[in-house]
Amino acid sequence: MQARSEKASRKSSAAGVAPLSDCTCFAIRAAMRNVTQFYDEALSSSGLRITQYSILTRVFERGGLTMNELADLLVMDRTTLTHNLRPLQQQGFLELAVGDEDRRQRRVMLTPAGDEARLAARELWKVAQERFDAKVGADHARALRSALLAVAHTDLGVSRD
Amino acid sequence: MQARSEKASRKSSAAGVAPLSDCTCFAIRAAMRNVTQFYDEALSSSGLRITQYSILTRVFERGGLTMNELADLLVMDRTTLTHNLRPLQQQGFLELAVGDEDRRQRRVMLTPAGDEARLAARELWKVAQERFDAKVGADHARALRSALLAVAHTDLGVSRD
DNA sequence: AGCGAAAAGGTGTATGTCCACGTATTTTCT
DNA sequence: AGAAAATACGTGGACATACACCTTTTCGCT
Numbered sequence: 252m253q254a255r256s257e258k259a260s261r262k263s264s265a266a267g268v269a270p271l272s273d274c275t276c277f278a279i280r281a282a283m284r285n286v287t288q289f290y291d292e293a294l295s296s297s298g299l300r301i302t303q304y305s306i307l308t309r310v311f312e313r314g315g316l317t318m319n320e321l322a323d324l325l326v327m328d329r330t331t332l333t334h335n336l337r338p339l340q341q342q343g344f345l346e347l348a349v350g351d352e353d354r355r356q357r358r359v360m361l362t363p364a365g366d367e368a369r370l371a372a373r374e375l376w377k378v379a380q381e382r383f384d385a386k387v388g389a390d391h392a393r394a395l396r397s398a399l400l401a402v403a404h405t406d407l408g409v410s411r412d
Numbered sequence: 413m414q415a416r417s418e419k420a421s422r423k424s425s426a427a428g429v430a431p432l433s434d435c436t437c438f439a440i441r442a443a444m445r446n447v448t449q450f451y452d453e454a455l456s457s458s459g460l461r462i463t464q465y466s467i468l469t470r471v472f473e474r475g476g477l478t479m480n481e482l483a484d485l486l487v488m489d490r491t492t493l494t495h496n497l498r499p500l501q502q503q504g505f506l507e508l509a510v511g512d513e514d515r516r517q518r519r520v521m522l523t524p525a526g527d528e529a530r531l532a533a534r535e536l537w538k539v540a541q542e543r544f545d546a547k548v549g550a551d552h553a554r555a556l557r558s559a560l561l562a563v564a565h566t567d568l569g570v571s572r573d
Numbered sequence: 574a575g576c577g578a579a580a581a582g583g584t585g586t587a588t589g590t591c592c593a594c595g596t597a598t599t600t601t602c603t
Numbered sequence: 604a605g606a607a608a609a610t611a612c613g614t615g616g617a618c619a620t621a622c623a624c625c626t627t628t629t630c631g632c633t
Contacts, residue, residue, distance in 0.1 A: 276451040281487035281564035289568040290437040326442035403442035407450040
């Protein structure tokens, strides 16, 4: 029994109906799924997922940051970061140190083993990135990346903590 | 102890180093997190998440599809769809029917209760969408959506099943 | 008819994501 | 100093995502 509270006989893209393809959030999530699968598959032999590679790379670029600072840089919920750090800590890729001046803080440090994993994954990442650029066009990819980073840092009025 | 296998004293955006901000996958995931939080918060009083709203809307637009067909339309892994349907089934918003000709198939049907939930959420979705468009500019939002849908449907060589 | 390949779908596990809530520590105010 | 507020962070639960593996059913071929 298919419910029909709107006239489904006419195309749903008609004025006022708003098909799913109009939803920016659906579009970004669908694209995310496709792109993440591609990058994760490219990185698979390294044992790192793209999220983990992102975290290790950020910590390499800016080591010794607190959880809050790192989460902000990653545009990631603080508690999400806590969960995501667990497997990386268990593998010995990252370590947490209590802050010197403020003992509430946890400073995230990259270990030598973590840096090795990052370097190995970086080679695989490069291949994926180049292949993606070739698929969609390098210029378009750069423009898209720029637009996405802008959206990522746009304050949409989400109450964060 | 901060590992340093590259000269971190010079800017990591220098040639050959590839900072995290160059990663298209990180950019799309970061933007996804920000945008999803915004839409989910807007939909929260409806009891639906944006993923659930997307599924209900797709089933409304194209009812009676099989799992494979629906997963393809949603650019979602088949097994992810299976998991995502569970809470919607338990709430009585969707029903699965064994296929008439092929008993392996499951046809996904929207229930009247599911359509009610969809309609209620749609009003909240509209507000979020309009507010997003106002934030980033309607033209830019439309172009971004279009580009993201194209990326979502680009064959990047991911082996699906 | 019967057998092996292919297709449709579910389950289990691990990670990713975020909210509500709780704990420990620091800061602020009186 | 001491209480209250603010801050930094963790935990538990629910949904989101995808891979490896499994079962059921259908198809293709002899």
